[in-house]
Every structure is written in C-alpha cells, then in structure tokens.
Amino acid sequence: MMKKVLKFGGTSVGTIERIQHVAKIIKRDYDAGNKIIVVVSAMAGQTNDLIQLSKSIANDFSKRELDVLLSTGEQITCALLAGALKKININAQSWLNWQIPILTEGDHTNSRIVNMNVSKINNFINEGVAVVPGFQGISKNGEITTIGRGGSDASAVAFAKLFNADSCEIYTDVDGVFSSDPNKIPVAKKIDRISYDEMLELSSLGAKVIQSSAVQTAMMYNIPLQVRSTFTDRKGTTIFDHENIDYSKSVTGVAYSKNDAKITLIGVEDKPGIAANIFEPLNKAQINVDMVIQNISSDQKTTDITFTIKRDDLKMTKDILNNNQKIKYKNITHNDKVAKVSIVGAGMVSTPGVTYKMFKALADDKINILAISTSEIKLSVIIDEENTLNAVKKLHTIFELD
Amino acid sequence: MMKKVLKFGGTSVGTIERIQHVAKIIKRDYDAGNKIIVVVSAMAGQTNDLIQLSKSIANDFSKRELDVLLSTGEQITCALLAGALKKININAQSWLNWQIPILTEGDHTNSRIVNMNVSKINNFINEGVAVVPGFQGISKNGEITTIGRGGSDASAVAFAKLFNADSCEIYTDVDGVFSSDPNKIPVAKKIDRISYDEMLELSSLGAKVIQSSAVQTAMMYNIPLQVRSTFTDRKGTTIFDHENIDYSKSVTGVAYSKNDAKITLIGVEDKPGIAANIFEPLNKAQINVDMVIQNISSDQKTTDITFTIKRDDLKMTKDILNNNQKIKYKNITHNDKVAKVSIVGAGMVSTPGVTYKMFKALADDKINILAISTSEIKLSVIIDEENTLNAVKKLHTIFELD
Numbered sequence: 001m002m003k004k005v006l007k008f009g010g011t012s013v014g015t016i017e018r019i020q021h022v023a024k025i026i027k028r029d030y031d032a033g034n035k036i037i038v039v040v041s042a043m044a045g046q047t048n049d050l051i052q053l054s055k056s057i058a059n060d061f062s063k064r065e066l067d068v069l070l071s072t073g074e075q076i077t078c079a080l081l082a083g084a085l086k087k088i089n090i091n092a093q094s095w096l097n098w099q100i101p102i103l104t105e106g107d108h109t110n111s112r113i114v115n116m117n118v119s120k121i122n123n124f125i126n127e128g129v130a131v132v133p134g135f136q137g138i139s140k141n142g143e144i145t146t147i148g149r150g151g152s153d154a155s156a157v158a159f160a161k162l163f164n165a166d167s168c169e170i171y172t173d174v175d176g177v178f179s180s181d182p183n184k185i186p187v188a189k190k191i192d193r194i195s196y197d198e199m200l201e202l203s204s205l206g207a208k209v210i211q212s213s214a215v216q217t218a219m220m221y222n223i224p225l226q227v228r229s230t231f232t233d234r235k236g237t238t239i240f241d242h243e244n245i246d247y248s249k250s251v252t253g254v255a256y257s258k259n260d261a262k263i264t265l266i267g268v269e270d271k272p273g274i275a276a277n278i279f280e281p282l283n284k285a286q287i288n289v290d291m292v293i294q295n296i297s298s299d300q301k302t303t304d305i306t307f308t309i310k311r312d313d314l315k316m317t318k319d320i321l322n323n324n325q326k327i328k329y330k331n332i333t334h335n336d337k338v339a340k341v342s343i344v345g346a347g348m349v350s351t352p353g354v355t356y357k358m359f360k361a362l363a364d365d366k367i368n369i370l371a372i373s374t375s376e377i378k379l380s381v382i383i384d385e386e387n388t389l390n391a392v393k394k395l396h397t398i399f400e401l402d
Numbered sequence: 403m404m405k406k407v408l409k410f411g412g413t414s415v416g417t418i419e420r421i422q423h424v425a426k427i428i429k430r431d432y433d434a435g436n437k438i439i440v441v442v443s444a445m446a447g448q449t450n451d452l453i454q455l456s457k458s459i460a461n462d463f464s465k466r467e468l469d470v471l472l473s474t475g476e477q478i479t480c481a482l483l484a485g486a487l488k489k490i491n492i493n494a495q496s497w498l499n500w501q502i503p504i505l506t507e508g509d510h511t512n513s514r515i516v517n518m519n520v521s522k523i524n525n526f527i528n529e530g531v532a533v534v535p536g537f538q539g540i541s542k543n544g545e546i547t548t549i550g551r552g553g554s555d556a557s558a559v560a561f562a563k564l565f566n567a568d569s570c571e572i573y574t575d576v577d578g579v580f581s582s583d584p585n586k587i588p589v590a591k592k593i594d595r596i597s598y599d600e601m602l603e604l605s606s607l608g609a610k611v612i613q614s615s616a617v618q619t620a621m622m623y624n625i626p627l628q629v630r631s632t633f634t635d636r637k638g639t640t641i642f643d644h645e646n647i648d649y650s651k652s653v654t655g656v657a658y659s660k661n662d663a664k665i666t667l668i669g670v671e672d673k674p675g676i677a678a679n680i681f682e683p684l685n686k687a688q689i690n691v692d693m694v695i696q697n698i699s700s701d702q703k704t705t706d707i708t709f710t711i712k713r714d715d716l717k718m719t720k721d722i723l724n725n726n727q728k729i730k731y732k733n734i735t736h737n738d739k740v741a742k743v744s745i746v747g748a749g750m751v752s753t754p755g756v757t758y759k760m761f762k763a764l765a766d767d768k769i770n771i772l773a774i775s776t777s778e779i780k781l782s783v784i785i786d787e788e789n790t791l792n793a794v795k796k797l798h799t800i801f802e803l804d
C-alpha cells in the first residue's frame with residue numbers, strides 16, 4: 001500500500017474519452033490498494049481559450065479576475081474525472097482550492113503553494129480517490145490565485161510533499177524524459193533515470209516535459225518523480241537523488257533552444273559596477289538575460305560584453321541600451337539567428353575531456369561557436385541557428401546517447 | 403441613491419461584445435450614484451455544453467459533481483464582467499458562492515438559497531460594483547450546489563431580499579412580459595404592469611421570461627421586479643403588488659403550451675382513495691400531472707378521470723397505469739395532439755362573464771373544448787393542438803389585448 005499523487009496534464013484529459021481512459025489508469029492503482037490523490041490540469045486548449053476571452057476585453061485584464069476565470073478550467077476537469085470514476089464504481093470526489101484549502105502566497109497569476117489542510121483529504125483517501133485541481137489555490141484573504149502556466153506540476157509536487165506521499169507520478173503525452181526532443185532528433189532516447197540537477201538543466205534549456213519549479217521543490221524535499229505516458233504502458237523516467245544514479249555515462253542529454261538572440265557591447269569601460277549598470281534596467285523591464293560572457297578587450301581599458309536574451313525581447317533590449325545614459329560603449333552588434341545547444345550530465349564533472357570532446361565534434365562539422373558558458377553539470381554553446389539540428393545529432397552520437 | 407440588484411441572463415452576456423455592453427448599462431446606473439449588485443448567468447449555451455459533457459460520461463452523472471461542473475459557467479461570466487467593468491474604470495469585483503457565502507438547503511442540482519453573509523458586500527458596494535453568480539450556492543457542509551435551470555432569477559430575488567434592495571431588475575432578451583408570445587402571436591403587446599399572481603400564472607403556463615419561484619419569493623417579500631431588455635432602452639414590465647394594479651382590464655395575458663397530452667381513464671370505481679392510487683405512482687416516477695378533471699359517470703358507481711401531462715411522459719404514464727394492480731378502470735384513452743390555452747388576469751374574479759366570453763369566442767370559431775380548469779385568476783382549456791394559434795389570437799382580440 002502506497003500513498004500516491006498522480007498528475008494528469010491537459011492533453012491527458014483533453015477529451016471525454018481521454019478522461020475515461022485516465023479513470024481506468026487510476027482504477028488500476030486504486031484496486032491495487034493504494035491511497036490516491038489525483039491532480040488535474042484544465043482540458044487541453046481551455047486555458048488558452050479563456051485567456052483569449054479575457055484579452056478580447058483588455059490586454060491588461062485584471063489579474064485578480066483572470067485567476068477567477070482561469071481556475072474554472074481545472075474545476076471542470078475535477079468534476080468530470082470524479083464523475084467518470086464514480087461511473088466505474090470508484091468512490092471519488094472532487095475537492096476545490098477553497099474546499100481543501102490550498103493556501104498560496106504571492107501575486108495573482110504568479111503565486112506559490114505554501115500550505116494546505118491535509119486532514120479531510122487524508123480521511124477521505126482511506127475510502128476513495130480525491131481529485132484536486134492543479135495550477136491554483138487561494139490567498140490568505142480568500143481570493144483565488146493561480147501559480148503560472150504549467151503550474152499543475154508544481155501543484156502535484158506540493159501535494160506529494162504536504163501529504164507525505166510515497167511517489168509523485170506525472171502522466172503526460174510523452175513516454176518520459178528524452179535525451180533530446182524526439183520529434184526533431186529521431187535518435188533521441190528515453191532516459192530511465194535522471195537526477196534532479198540534470199532534469200533542472202534540461203528543463204531550463206527547453207525540455208518541456210516537466211516544469212522546473214516542480215523539479216526544484218521535489219529536489220528540496222527529496223520526492224521521487226516519475227514522468228510517464230498516459231497513452232502507453234511504458235515505464236517512463238524516474239527523477240531522483242544524485243546519489244542513486246549510475247554515472248557510467250558522462251552526458252545524459254542534449255538540449256537546445258532556438259528563440260535566442262545575442263547582443264555584444266564592444267568597448268565597454270572596464271571598471272566595477274558597469275555590468276550592474278547594464279543589467280539593472282533590463283531586469284526592471286523583465287527581460288530575461290541568459291548567458292553572459294565578458295572578454296578583455298585588446299586595449300585592456302575596455303571590455304566586450306556578450307549576452308543572450310529571448311529573441312522577442314531584442315528590440316526592447318536595444319532600445320534600453322541605446323537610451324540609457326549610464327550605459328557607455330563604443331559599438332553594439334546583435335545576431336538574432338542564433339541557437340543555444342547544451343549538453344547536460346551530472347557525470348560531466350568527474351569525466352575529463354567532455355568539454356574538449358564537444359568543441360572538437362562541432363569543429364569537425366565546421367560549426368562555429370559564438371559563445372560558451374559552463375556550469376558544473378552543463379555546457380552550453382551559442383551557434384548559428386541553421387546548424388542546430390546537425391549539432392544536436394552530432395553530440396548525441398559522440399556521447400553515445402543514441 | 404438606491405440599492406439595486408441587476409440580473410443579466412445568458413443571452414445578455416452571451417458574447418464578449420454583449421458583456422461589454424452590459425458593463426455600459428451598469429456604468430450608467432452606477433454613475434447615477436446607485437449601489438449595485440450584479441447577478442449573472444452563464445454565457446448562453448455554456449450550461450448546455452457542460453451538461454452534454456457530463457452526459458457523455460454518464461446519463462446518471464453524479465449530481466454533486468454536476469454542481470461543481472455547472473457552477474463554473476457563472477464563475478466565468480463573473481470574472482469577465484468584473485474585468486470589463488474595470489476596463490471602463492469602474493471599481494468592480496467578482497464574489498463567488500463560497501466567498502460570500504451563499505448558503506443553500508436541499509439536494510444537489512435542486513437547492514434553494516436560504517441565507518448569505520451580506521456584510522462584506524455591503525461594505526464593498528459603497529465603493530464599487532459587486533458581481534455575483536446566479537444559479538448557485540454552497541451547502542452548510544461547504545459543497546457546491548445549484549438551484550435548477552433558470553435559477554439565476556431566483557438568485558437575483560434572494561439577493562434583493564437579503565440585501566434589502568430597493569429594486570430588482572431582470573435584464574433579458576425581450577422587452578418585458580407580453581400578453582402572449584410575441585414571436586408567435588404578432589398582436590401580443592408588452593404589459594407595463596402586472597401583479598405577482600398574474601405573472602405566476604403566466605410563467606407556469608409557459609411564459610418563460612422569468613422563473614416562477616423567483617416571482618413567488620418576490621411576492622412573499624414584496625420586492626418589486628422589473629423585467630426589461632438588455633438590448634433596447636424601453637421601459638419593460640414592472641411586476642408588483644396586487645393593490646397597485648389598475649384592473650380596468652379583466653384579462654392581462656393569454657398563455658399556451660403545446661407539449662401536452664391528455665389521458666382519460668373511463669369507468670374508475672368512485673370511492674375515496676382512488677385518485678390517490680392513480681397519482682401516487684405517477685408522482686413517484688416524477689411525472690408532472692397538470693390539469694385533473696373528474697366527471698361523474700352515467701351509472702353513478704364509476705367515474706371518468708381526465709388529466710394532462712407533458713407529452714414526453716405519455717408512454718411512461720401509460721405503462722404505469724397499465725401495470726399497477728391498484729389502479730382499476732374499464733378503459734383508457736389518450737390524445738397526444740392537444741394544447742392548453744389559458745387566460746390570466748387578477749381582474750377576472752371581479753368581472754362577470756369572462757368565462758362565458760371565452761367559451762363563446764372559441765365556439766364561434768368552432769374550436770372544441772376538451773377539458774376545462776379554473777383558478778381565481780386563470781381559466782385554462784385543453785383544445786386540439788392545431789387550433790392553438792387561432793384560439794390565442796381570438797382571445798387576444800376578444801379581451802382587447804391587441
């Protein structure tokens with residue numbers, strides 16, 4: 001007998017037939033004697049439809065009312081799934097954000113779950129399946145809040161943590177976590193086991209299978225996560241603690257993102273506080289700066305600073321750099337046709353030559369590296385966008401991920 | 403300065419453009435210095451769509467979960483309308499069933515509002531417009547409940563009563579209450595003032611402009627109702643107390659329903675308890691029996707009982723009458739091509755000859771009367787369905803409603 005949190009994403013509950021299929025998956029686990037809390041997303045497309053409705057009233061639609069609006073999506077799935085479970089003779093009940101309650105802190109549309117009352121649901125799951133909404137909660141003033149797109153993963157982990165669950169299973173529309181995007185890189189393979197760290201790097205690099213903040217919370221409280229498919233019986237990926245991982249492979253996955261732009265400020269005065277002057281106004285404008293590389297310039301009095309941003313933010317970034325009196329430089333260049341390719345692996349740090357191997361592989365294919373950034377378990381390079389898929393495939397082969 | 407409850411039905415908030423239009427109507431009243439509570443229905447079609455979803459899982463979908471499901475409809479309208487009001491610079495806020503809370507008693511899908519906490523909203527409407535959901539509430543156990551189709555009218559009246567509002571305005575897609583259905587009877591005219599009693603008879607006879615239980619509550623607490631159009635500036639109909647009505651006209655309106663069937667049991671033993679034996683099993687099967695007429699039979703030991711039901715219930719009714727051992731009769735006949743036509747007027751009781759005038763008018767047009775039923779302010783006849791519109795037009799002319 002285990003206490004389990006099962007989370008089903010929007011595609012998994014996207015139609016009535018799929019909701020009925022999900023009910024059967026839950027029944028299998030319930031009939032095996034487990035205590036079950038099910039966290040659901042809104043049916044696929046519904047959240048976008050509701051956002052569209054709000055935008056047709058106002059682009060700056062009230063965030064408080066947006067939360068009231070969007071939270072209906074998961075409420076609908078809760079009711080339908082609880083009804084589908086009852087239809088196959090499982091005692092099931094929906095519990096809404098205010099009925100539990102799920103307490104959150106933070107701003108509307110961007111809250112985080114801080115606590116919930118577990119006693120009523122703990123009683124109920126002795127005799128039935130509790131179905132609860134992902135993505136939402138209530139503030140201490142009793143207002144509906146939501147926790148950001150993809151927040152149902154974070155909800156599932158919060159439930160697993162606060163209910164002391166033995167496992168947290170994220171059911172989704174793919175078989176698990178892959179060494180790279182299997183739709184684009186046919187040689188990509190499913191990863192059976194991956195550490196929290198590696199998963200975090202992979203998700204922050206664009207692997208969308210599970211939300212980063214959910215992985216962070218799971219890591220902090222050491223909650224093993226399982227990512228698996230709603231539509232097949234395959235085993236999925238287990239995300240867990242470093243120490244339980246076999247590091248015979250130095251690299252676990254290759255990630256890439258193609259919506260980047262690179263900006264270089266040439267001839268920036270090389271004195272303390274300069275970087276802060278540059279990045280403070282960007283931060284204020286909510287422009288997310290990703291990689292930052294600083295080189296000494298030839299004259300040794302000035303320096304060149306290169307950084308990458310989302311391509312959509314390029315125009316605003318340039319406007320800020322051009323109009324801010326505090327930011328002084330000789331010249332500015334940009335390239336909006338770049339991509340970031342990264343290799344990720346907790347075993348990298350103990351395996352010599354990974355860096356060299358990567359650079360050589362790219363050089364062999366005449367792929368020019370425009371910038372480099374490293375961390376303990378990740379190595380990212382910026383390259384011309386047109387070379388992305390070639391680079392990813394090559395790195396897959398070199399690091400034996402095929 | 404008045405305290406007003408404004409209620410907008412599903413058609414009135416059926417699209418974003420209409421919600422924006424409704425916001426302007428509210429602004430006009432708010433700018434005039436009134437304190438305003440707005441009760442909204444789900445956007446037109448949404449409740450039906452949700453019911454369809456539930457039915458595709460199970461025809462006997464859990465009523466508890468159906469309430470959870472359906473209540474999202476009004477929640478969506480609340481959020482969108484509050485957002486639309488804010489967009490035009492009105493301080494507005496949505497309040498959900500559990501936030502107020504709106505307390506109900508009774509079964510799921512069929513509850514009634516018994517109380518609510520008025521203090522928070524009373525404070526809020528000093529500085530802004532409160533937008534609240536119709537059709538729903540919560541039980542004393544904190545479960546979501548709904549109060550039946552069309553229940554938003556009853557919600558509006560409950561708000562008007564509990565908040566001691568000066569007026570309750572029902573905005574809908576017609577100009578007000580008509581002497582008959584204006585889509586079918588072109589000579590039908592809008593009624594400016596009508597008593598609660600008359601309105602009750604008209605609604606129970608098929609005039610769908612406002613829900614009967616809402617009128618009942620309004621009558622009980624003497625809350626004047628205004629029915630008016632969201633889409634025109636016309637004056638609408640005021641529904642209020644008997645005593646304030648001018649009875650120069652004996653008949654206020656002509657109603658009809660076309661989905662009736664008539665059953666006659668011939669030769670039923672004429673002794674106490676017989677009628678109960680017949681109607682108890684029908685009641686159990688939730689078959690709504692409308693008119694009942696009993697005649698003495700020629701042999702004086704047996705009697706004939708005629709009653710009308712909804713046409714959809716005909717088969718089930720006949721099955722029950724055929725298979726129930728307690729119900730004894732010589733013969734059974736039925737006619738499923740009948741309609742009920744009624745004249746309604748609080749002035750009827752004090753105006754001699756109304757009954758005669760009606761029967762003569764129908765006889766003049768060779769319309770055969772199959773059954774008759776009367777009340778203090780209503781006179782209904784069952785006729786062949788094909789004569790319905792002719793009868794209604796004729797009665798309109800005879801009673802000078804054109």
